[in-house]
Amino acid sequence: MPLDPFYPIVPDTRWLARLLPAGIKLVQLRIKDEPSDVVAAEIVKARDLCAKARCQLVVNDYWREAIDAGADFVHLGQEDLASADLGAIRRAKIRIGISTHSEEELETALAAAPDYVALGPIYPTLLKKMPWAPQGLDRIGAWNERIACPLVAIGGITPERAQGVFAAGADSVAVITDILAHDDPVRRTEAWLSCTQSLRER
Ligand SMILES: Cc1ncc(COP(=O)(O)OP(=O)(O)O)c(N)n1
Ligand SMILES: Cc1nc(C(=O)O)sc1CCOP(=O)(O)O
Numbered sequence: 001m002p003l004d005p006f007y008p009i010v011p012d013t014r015w016l017a018r019l020l021p022a023g024i025k026l027v028q029l030r031i032k033d034e035p036s037d038v039v040a041a042e043i044v045k046a047r048d049l050c051a052k053a054r055c056q057l058v059v060n061d062y063w064r065e066a067i068d069a070g071a072d073f074v075h076l077g078q079e080d081l082a083s084a085d086l087g088a089i090r091r092a093k094i095r096i097g098i099s100t101h102s103e104e105e106l107e108t109a110l111a112a113a114p115d116y117v118a119l120g121p122i123y124p125t126l127l128k129k130m131p132w133a134p135q136g137l138d139r140i141g142a143w144n145e146r147i148a149c150p151l152v153a154i155g156g157i158t159p160e161r162a163q164g165v166f167a168a169g170a171d172s173v174a175v176i177t178d179i180l181a182h183d184d185p186v187r188r189t190e191a192w193l194s195c196t197q198s199l200r201e202r
């Protein structure tokens with residue numbers, strides 16, 4: 001199944017339950033700073049909510065809990081990758097997405113034969129401090145020439161910027177602030193789904 005072009009990222013299952021009725025088909029649960037019992041329970045709940053809505057669930061960081069719950073994907077950053085058991089994730093038939101920010105990180109990611117590669121930050125992001133300057137659109141084209149799997153673009157992406165990001169070669173755009181900080185996150189999610197609809201029908 002191809003990756004949906006719209007890839008929202010949420011911090012908990014309350015957000016997930018809020019956005020799923022809009023019709024999202026791919027979502028990442030990115031939990032930070034919660035005790036392990038809360039993390040495990042949230043991942044199980046997310047799995048059940050997503051299964052009911054026929055939405056693919058990506059679990060960020062917590063690969064063991066993703067295996068236990070039977071998530072669709074695990075997303076790993078470079079540090080996560082160093083400590084994850086890729087064999088165990090694959091044996092559980094869970095697909096793997098990997099973050100990249102530089103040529104060196106792309107080499108490391110490709111050695112793990114990922115199911116998608118994420119490149120970021122494409123634009124400046126307010127969400128998290130990172131040592132990398134914005135990658136810009138040209139880098140998307142350069143990554144696309146190097147990889148055979150789908151490419152996810154992340155960082156500061158808005159609907160206005162998305163068309164350029166897709167035109168540069170991204171298969172999917174991952175989005176946090178543009179939705180979560182919006183006055184009406186559900187309406188914004190619906191706007192994202194409409195502006196990516198033509199890509200979904202290809
Ligand atoms: C789709 C996507 N791309 C990049 C990231 C960032 O992953 P990582 O570098 O491990 O940082 P954290 O999100 O864990 O803080 C992501 N989560 N999703
Ligand atoms: C979590 C994260 N990872 C990034 C990377 O480049 O790896 S950019 C990013 C934040 C993306 O959020 P927003 O849509 O709010 O900019």
Ligand SMILES: [Mg+2]
Binds near residue numbers: 060061075076077080
């Ligand atoms: Mg991580």
